[in-house]
Amino acid sequence: MTRHVAIGLLLAACGDDPAGGSRALRAAPIDFTSGAPIDGDVTVVVEGLAPTRAATVTGGTFVVTGVPDHSIVDLVVAGAGVYRATRSTVELDAADLDVAPRVITEAALAQLAADVGVTMTPERGVALLHVATPDPATDLAFDGDAVGPFPLADDWVAYFEVAPGLPLVTASPTASGSFDAQLAITAGTVTIAELAVRGTPEALPAPLRFAEHVVPILDERGCTACHDGLAAHAAAYVTLAAPTSSALLAMPSRSNAGHPNVVFAGPNDLAYRTILQWIAFGAKTD
Numbered sequence: 413m414t415r416h417v418a419i420g421l422l423l424a425a426c427g428d429d430p431a432g433g434s435r436a437l438r439a440a441p442i443d444f445t446s447g448a449p450i451d452g453d454v455t456v457v458v459e460g461l462a463p464t465r466a467a468t469v470t471g472g473t474f475v476v477t478g479v480p481d482h483s484i485v486d487l488v489v490a491g492a493g494v495y496r497a498t499r500s501t502v503e504l505d506a507a508d509l510d511v512a513p514r515v516i517t518e519a520a521l522a523q524l525a526a527d528v529g530v531t532m533t534p535e536r537g538v539a540l541l542h543v544a545t546p547d548p549a550t551d552l553a554f555d556g557d558a559v560g561p562f563p564l565a566d567d568w569v570a571y572f573e574v575a576p577g578l579p580l581v582t583a584s585p586t587a588s589g590s591f592d593a594q595l596a597i598t599a600g601t602v603t604i605a606e607l608a609v610r611g612t613p614e615a616l617p618a619p620l621r622f623a624e625h626v627v628p629i630l631d632e633r634g635c636t637a638c639h640d641g642l643a644a645h646a647a648a649y650v651t652l653a654a655p656t657s658s659a660l661l662a663m664p665s666r667s668n669a670g671h672p673n674v675v676f677a678g679p680n681d682l683a684y685r686t687i688l689q690w691i692a693f694g695a696k697t698d
C-alpha cells in the first residue's frame with residue numbers, strides 16, 4: 413500500500429478516545445440450536461478493531477466499550493469445552509447496541525457434520541448461513557474452497573471444510589433475489605451470518621458525482637468524523653491504475669488490520685462499490 417506521508421490525514425481529535433464517538437456493545441449469547449441463553453462462562457475475542465479491545469465478561473454475557481461509530485465488529489465467542497468458537501458480525505451505528513450472537517455446541521456441530529457425512533479437520537472452518545432463498549443448492553454462489561452447501565432446517569445452510577480467508581457468498585445469476593456477505597473464516601471456528609434477501613441488486617447512482625454521491629458516504633460512514641481532511645483530500649488516497657488497492661477503500665476494509673475499525677462490509681457494500689466506480693471513472697472531484 414502506498415503511504416501518503418506528505419499529505420497525511422488530519423485526525424479530528426487526539427487523545428485516548430477514538431475520534432468520532434465511541435459506543436458500547438452488549439452481548440448476551442444464545443445457543444444456536446435451542447435459542448436459549450447459554451449456560452456457563454464464555455470467552456470472547458473481538459476482531460476488526462485496532463488496537464484490539466477486550467470484552468468484559470460476566471458469566472454468559474459480555475460488554476465491549478470504546479467501539480468507534482459505524483464499526484463492523486466480529487465477535488468470536490466460545491464456552492468452556494462445550495461451545496465451539498463461533499464468529500458473528502455486528503454493525504454498530506452511532507448508538508450503543510445490544511446483540512444476541514449465536515454459539516453452537518461441539519455436540520450439535522458434530523451432529524450436523526455427521527448428518528451430511530463430512531469429516532471436519534482442524535485447519536478448516538465452518539460457515540452457517542441464514543438465508544431465506546428457495547433453493548440453497550443452486551441459489552448460492554460461494555467463492556471459496558468448501559464442501560457444501562447443505563440445507564438445514566429453518567432456512568439455514570451449512571458449508572463445511574471452508575478454507576481460511578475472506579470468501580464472498582452471493583446470489584447465483586439464477587437466484588430470484590439478491591444477497592451477499594463477505595465471511596471471515598478461520599481454522600477450527602464456526603462463522604455465522606444472516607444474509608438479508610433483497611428484491612433486486614441496488615443500482616449505482618448514475619451519473620456519479622463526487623459532491624453528491626461520494627462525500628455523503630464519507631459522512632454517513634463516520635470517515636469525516638475521524639478524518640477532518642478526507643473530503644478535501646479524497647483523491648489523494650486513490651490508485652487509478654488499481655482502483656481496489658486505493659487506500660480510501662482498502663484501509664477501512666476487513667483485509668486491513670491496521671485501521672481503527674472496519675467500515676466497509678465487503679466489496680459488495682453499496683458504499684464501497686460507489687467509491688470504487690468513482691475511482692474507476694477517474695476520481696474527479698468537480
Ligand code: HEC
Pocket residue numbers: 414415416417420421423430431432480481630633634635636638639649659660661663664670671672673675676
Ligand atoms: C474511529 C476513527 C476512524 C474512522 C471512523 C475512520 N478512520 Fe481512517 N484512519 C483512522 C486512523 C487513526 C488512521 C491511521 C491508521 C494508521 O496508519 O495506523 C486512519 C487511516 C486511514 C487512511 C490512511 C491514511 C494515510 O495517510 O495513509 C485512509 C485512506 C483512511 N483512514 C480512510 C478512511 C475511510 C474512507 C473511512 C470511512 C469509510 C475511515 N477512514 C474511517 C481513523 C478512522
